[in-house]
Amino acid sequence: MIKRSFFGLQKPRLEYDIVSAAAPEPREISASETVQLFSNTVFDKKDQVALQPGDEVKTGQKLTILKESEDYVISPVTGTITSISPCTGDFGVQMTSIIINRKDKEEKDGRFNEISKTPSLQNTKDFLAGLPGVLPSALFSESDRKIDTIVINGMDTDLLVNTKQYIVKTSTSAIKKGIQILKEITGIENFVIAVPEALSLEASSTGAAVKTVSSIYPKALPHLVLKEILGKEIPAGSSFEELGVLLIGAEAVASLGTAYTTNEIPTKKIITVIDKHGFKKLISTILGTPLKDIFSALSISAEDSDRIIIGGPMTGSSVYTEDHPICNDTDAVIVQDRNVIPFISDNACINCGECVRICPAKVPANMLVRFLEVSQYEEAADSYDLFSCIECGLCSYVCTAKIPIFQYIRLAKYELARIHAAEAENV
Ligand code: SF4
Numbered sequence: 001m002i003k004r005s006f007f008g009l010q011k012p013r014l015e016y017d018i019v020s021a022a023a024p025e026p027r028e029i030s031a032s033e034t035v036q037l038f039s040n041t042v043f044d045k046k047d048q049v050a051l052q053p054g055d056e057v058k059t060g061q062k063l064t065i066l067k068e069s070e071d072y073v074i075s076p077v078t079g080t081i082t083s084i085s086p087c088t089g090d091f092g093v094q095m096t097s098i099i100i101n102r103k104d105k106e107e108k109d110g111r112f113n114e115i116s117k118t119p120s121l122q123n124t125k126d127f128l129a130g131l132p133g134v135l136p137s138a139l140f141s142e143s144d145r146k147i148d149t150i151v152i153n154g155m156d157t158d159l160l161v162n163t164k165q166y167i168v169k170t171s172t173s174a175i176k177k178g179i180q181i182l183k184e185i186t187g188i189e190n191f192v193i194a195v196p197e198a199l200s201l202e203a204s205s206t207g208a209a210v211k212t213v214s215s216i217y218p219k220a221l222p223h224l225v226l227k228e229i230l231g232k233e234i235p236a237g238s239s240f241e242e243l244g245v246l247l248i249g250a251e252a253v254a255s256l257g258t259a260y261t262t263n264e265i266p267t268k269k270i271i272t273v274i275d276k277h278g279f280k281k282l283i284s285t286i287l288g289t290p291l292k293d294i295f296s297a298l299s300i301s302a303e304d305s306d307r308i309i310i311g312g313p314m315t316g317s318s319v320y321t322e323d324h325p326i327c328n329d330t331d332a333v334i335v336q337d338r339n340v341i342p343f344i345s346d347n348a349c350i351n352c353g354e355c356v357r358i359c360p361a362k363v364p365a366n367m368l369v370r371f372l373e374v375s376q377y378e379e380a381a382d383s384y385d386l387f388s389c390i391e392c393g394l395c396s397y398v399c400t401a402k403i404p405i406f407q408y409i410r411l412a413k414y415e416l417a418r419i420h421a422a423e424a425e426n427v
């Protein structure tokens with residue numbers, strides 16, 4: 001039986017939800033006992049590990065798994081580390097999980113405060129790389145020397161989500177300060193903010209040039225934003241930075257402004273939470289807060305076989321546990337009732353052509369998927385435009401045979417990146 005998508009739209013003309021003029025303040029939700037952080041550093045027995053269970057940590061303290069490593073996470077709470085263990089993320093990515101048991105009495109680490117009076121790229125890299133909303137790593141790399149324009153995305157990239165729009169609506173002074181800081185530390189003068197028409201007025205007080213983005217999905221995806229507002233098309237396989245553009249989400253820019261205004265590292269994330277009935281709430285919570293604390297505060301029950309999605313309905317990823325924490329890139333959490341989860345199958349393609357007709361990047365998804373289903377990733381990239389895909393998910397959404405095309409595409413891109421990185425290491 002083919003089931004309808006839970007948001008119940010049959011026609012593939014999907015519109016973003018625009019934040020309402022009367023959007024209420026986000027509800028504050030605290031982590032009850034523990035927070036969990038993920039570090040990109042992996043370690044084994046022979047490594048010199050700098051952190052141990054039992055270590056006391058302060059709010060805002062840099063936590064580095066390996067001595068001499070530049071990779072770090074910031075503790076969003078004061079407490080005691082109870083566990084440091086390997087864990088596996090999307091597509092089998094290896095990471096390290098750090099669990100911290102909170103203490104009631106908060107103590108703040110003062111190291112960022114000491115250097116925050118002198119904003120610099122190095123100080124930002126050393127303390128603010130994990131800000132809520134995510135600063136792109138390209139900001140800190142050599143390639144930023146070629147960048148002449150920073151585009152701030154003030155539009156949420158997936159359906160139903162209001163997180164970035166809320167930030168634009170309510171945090172224009174923080175965004176303005178963030179832009180000033182970015183100008184100072186990068187020397188880049190050209191700033192553009194992309195927002196829906198309804199937020200033009202607010203966006204105009206940030207000091208950036210305002211460009212409006214269509215409310216039709218997927219016009220707010222990064223590739224289409226760039227095409228629409230700067231007239232630049234990103235060639236398949238190229239990065240934005242190669243065209244001289246850096247794209248940063250509005251929340252990250254606001255967090256940067258807040259960091260250098262308050263002299264403290266922001267540790268709270270705004271998130272759009274959508275329950276099984278489609279009701280939506282904005283919340284504000286500490287990074288690392290487990291989903292179960294949020295569900296408990298909002299009286300959401302996720303039963304066995306319900307699906308929990310991190311991100312929006314078109315491009316989000318499922319997680320299997322309510323222990324999963326809020327990360328700095330978590331803009332939305334959706335709980336889907338098990339009875340309305342879109343059906344997927346291993347049916348054969350029936351060549352209806354729907355995926356080709358809907359694709360904004362003109363990828364021949366019907367041909368592509370034949371190669372991806374049998375893991376022929378190089379062929380898919382060479383012959384069927386894998387890297388032209390801008391990851392909107394529309395092909396999966398319309399597929400008559402319910403083939404999870406978009407999931408195949410993501411896996412293929414990840415596998416090819418892994419293979420190419422391994423080849424580069426062995427040269
Ligand atoms: S996800 Fe599918 S529809 Fe969207 S750009 Fe990629 S191939 Fe095209």
Ligand code: SF4
Nearest residue numbers: 349350352353355399
């Ligand atoms: S929409 Fe699905 S069934 Fe139709 S051509 Fe594309 S892959 Fe095949």
